[in-house]
Amino acid sequence: MKLSEIRDLLRCEVLAGEDNLSVDIQYVVASDGMSEILAFARSKELMVTGLTNIQSIRTADIAGCSAVLYCRGKRPDSRVIEFAKSRKIPVLVTPMLMFDICVILHDKGLKGVS
């Protein structure tokens, strides 16, 4: 599923990487624990998290995630968004809760990582 489809499906606002929404997403990794993301992500996942500090983008970069989606309407500050742009990582935010996001994406055929 294209990231642009996920944007529409989850009513997201795009905070970074507007030009890079054609990336294809097949796997999702969801956690507020960065070590959990590092432990399970294999690369090219959509990372779903409620943690909006700079470490969230750094973790996505190190884990090789294709994009970051912040849940519960949590917005990072502008410094975090600039950092994501410098790493070419698209960043989206949705008002939805993590559980609901995962259910919707799962129903659309996306898979988790383990």
Add this chain to the structure above:
Amino acid sequence: MASELMRECYEIQGGNFDRAGEISSEIKAILRDLAVNPVTIRRAVIVAFEAEMNVVMYARKGKLTFVLTDEEVELVVEDEGPGIPDLELAFQEGYTTATDEMRELGFGFGMGLPNMKKNSDELKIDTEVGKGTTVHAKIRLDAHA
């Protein structure tokens, strides 16, 4: 005997969460510029990042030495921290001594050392309570996926 291609040494400042991870990002950029295989880069940088975060969370200061040979990436992370009283316990997934503040930053869920072990081909930890901890990790360049 492996021949050394590169050696870099970085200071890590304890308690500085804003800059935590910068060294690991730099190591990633170096390895990518050298066209090291992506699996090795990923493994090495996860180990570096977890080790860096541990120093930032627990220690006053530390030092990360990055060595690249024609066979492996070697990381040595030394800190002036509290030391680890029970190493076996610290390697158990989920065991943590992190504060709420550390967890709010997305770390301290008891996955740091297990992640380092999983992504290293060799991992050795020397620790002394009250003095500090040194992590020695080796990641082979011909890493498996």
